[in-house]
Amino acid sequence: xxxxxxxxxxxxxxxxxxxxxxxxxxxxxxxxxxxxxxxxxxxxxxxxxxxxxxxxxxxxxxxxxxxxxxxxxxxxxxxxxxxxxxxxxxxxxxxxxxxxxxxxxxxxxxxxxxxxxxxxxxxxxxxxxxxxxxxxxxxxxxxxxxxxxxxxxxxxxxxxxxxxxxxxxxxxxxxxxxxxxxxxxxxxxxxxxx
Amino acid sequence: xxxxxxxxxxxxxxxxxxxxxxxxxxxxxxxxxxxxxxxxxxxxxxxxxxxxxxxxxxxxxxxxxxxxxxxxxxxxxxxxxxxxxxxxxxxxxxxxxxxxxxxxxxxxxxxxxxxxxxxxxxxxxxxxxxxxxxxxxxxxxxxxxxxxxxxxxxxxxxxxxxxxxxxxxxxxxxxxxxxxxxxxxxxxxxxxxx
DNA sequence: TTTTATTGATTGACGAGTTAATAAAAATCC
DNA sequence: GGATTTTTATTAACTCGTCAATCAATAAAA
Numbered sequence: 229x230x231x232x233x234x235x236x237x238x239x240x241x242x243x244x245x246x247x248x249x250x251x252x253x254x255x256x257x258x259x260x261x262x263x264x265x266x267x268x269x270x271x272x273x274x275x276x277x278x279x280x281x282x283x284x285x286x287x288x289x290x291x292x293x294x295x296x297x298x299x300x301x302x303x304x305x306x307x308x309x310x311x312x313x314x315x316x317x318x319x320x321x322x323x324x325x326x327x328x329x330x331x332x333x334x335x336x337x338x339x340x341x342x343x344x345x346x347x348x349x350x351x352x353x354x355x356x357x358x359x360x361x362x363x364x365x366x367x368x369x370x371x372x373x374x375x376x377x378x379x380x381x382x383x384x385x386x387x388x389x390x391x392x393x394x395x396x397x398x399x400x401x402x403x404x405x406x407x408x409x410x411x412x413x414x415x416x417x418x419x420x421x422x
Numbered sequence: 423x424x425x426x427x428x429x430x431x432x433x434x435x436x437x438x439x440x441x442x443x444x445x446x447x448x449x450x451x452x453x454x455x456x457x458x459x460x461x462x463x464x465x466x467x468x469x470x471x472x473x474x475x476x477x478x479x480x481x482x483x484x485x486x487x488x489x490x491x492x493x494x495x496x497x498x499x500x501x502x503x504x505x506x507x508x509x510x511x512x513x514x515x516x517x518x519x520x521x522x523x524x525x526x527x528x529x530x531x532x533x534x535x536x537x538x539x540x541x542x543x544x545x546x547x548x549x550x551x552x553x554x555x556x557x558x559x560x561x562x563x564x565x566x567x568x569x570x571x572x573x574x575x576x577x578x579x580x581x582x583x584x585x586x587x588x589x590x591x592x593x594x595x596x597x598x599x600x601x602x603x604x605x606x607x608x609x610x611x612x613x614x615x616x
Numbered sequence: 617t618t619t620t621a622t623t624g625a626t627t628g629a630c631g632a633g634t635t636a637a638t639a640a641a642a643a644t645c646c
Numbered sequence: 647g648g649a650t651t652t653t654t655a656t657t658a659a660c661t662c663g664t665c666a667a668t669c670a671a672t673a674a675a676a
Contacts (some may be wrong), residue, residue, distance in 0.1 A: 231621080231674090231675090232620070232621085232674095232675065232676085234620080234621060234622090235620085235621090238621090238650085240482070253538070254538035255534060255535065255537065255538050256534070258664060259664080259666080260665080260666065260667085261664095261665070261666090268621045269622080269623085270622070270624080271623090271665090271666080272622075272623055272624085272667085272668080272669090273621080273622060273623075275666080275667060275668080276621085276622080280666080281665095281666070281667095287637095290462045321572060332537065334539055336534040336536075338529040338532050339530050339588065339606070340449060340531060341449065342530075342531065342533040342588050343449065343526065343527055343530060343588065344447070344449055346522060349574035351587070351626095352588060353555050354588075355588060355591055356585065362469075376600065376603070380578065380600055380603075380604055381606065382549030382572065382585070383578055383582040383584075383585055383597075383600070384488060384577055384578045384581055385576055385581065386580075386581035386584055386585065387577035387579065387580035387581025387582070387584070388577040388581070389524040389575055390533065390577075390580055390581070390584065391550065391576070391580065392583070394533065394537065394543070394546060395546075395547060395550055406570065406573060406574060406577070409570070409574075409668075410574055412591065413607065413608070414607070422596060426641060426642080426654070426655085427654095428654080428655060428656090429654085432655090436634090452634065453630080453631060453632080454631080454633085455630090455631070456659080462658090463656080464656070464657045465631090465633085465657090466633085466634080466635090466645095466656075466657055466658085467631085467655080467657075468633080468658060469633060470655085470656080471632095474632080474633075475632070475633090476633095488676090568642080
């Protein structure tokens, strides 16, 4: 009984299931079978729509990155000053959604795979470039060296995220606060009025 | 023809082979068979000495962390002032040895596995605590908030390393320089004379 | 009748960990 | 000092399991 127009529904179900499954397992060692089962279909159908495991995984990654982009966009829309824009970007990076176990696992997997998988590497680069570009734009009115400041902030964000996500000692709020403090320092105390 | 006292030789050969193999493959998807072959022995012998794949991998991780510790120790020994000590720690984190492909792969794998593997998580925490403690000690005479400063520097270092290791745009020297600049900013321009 | 949806069953491959066996050095005993 | 027992070293062969990907078949909509 082939209901027509199933492709988009199936694809999205598989993407969701992939993220959930990676989150539950904590790593990439999830099988197409597990994913398909969680999405309520057969292995064969998953292969039919995506072609292979790699492509399923990439689609899931793209989905997470798109969600993150949305998060940033919404916050940037409400920011009226350059400083507020910088704060908005930082806020997006430490949003609760970024700390969902599934999201954390997906990010770690992304990092680990970026070394060997070209598609993954491209995706990671895309994220890094966007973050950098957003930060540069926000910081340009606030410092003589927006490029250096953006690189520093971006790296600090990644590092804080890594620590907060993996270490038991630190939590998301603390990391967020540390990033905001650093932003204030980088930009110079005189500009810190939002 | 059992030559006696093979155990330490075999173990160390396996550790070396594991790192090389992970470096060559770029990820954790290396088999015990591959490792054993590179180390010049049978799969069974690898299991005999280590018990299982997890323990082989953990031993390799410990080896890399030990090497990093040595690198830091040597540099710290020659540092005469607090500022020089901080610089020495940063220098160790961006030493060429940290950017060997095998080392990068091992680090990424460490991050990815820390979520699910307890032993790996412990190892990672150990590294993070040591780095933090070293930095706090070095920064204590230079700032009122050595703890915050250490957390910021440690995260920045991790983030810069991540970017330099994975992105094509940045290189180790550039990352190193950025970290040193940040150190100067954090500590305050007045203290920047080594 | 062609296209879209769907899956059970299968293929082919690989891999972690075990076992049973061989061999020689070292330790113990007579 | 020679015989034996134990310990250490070593691997070929095997078990048991998994999993990605494919195929052949079924069914209904266009």
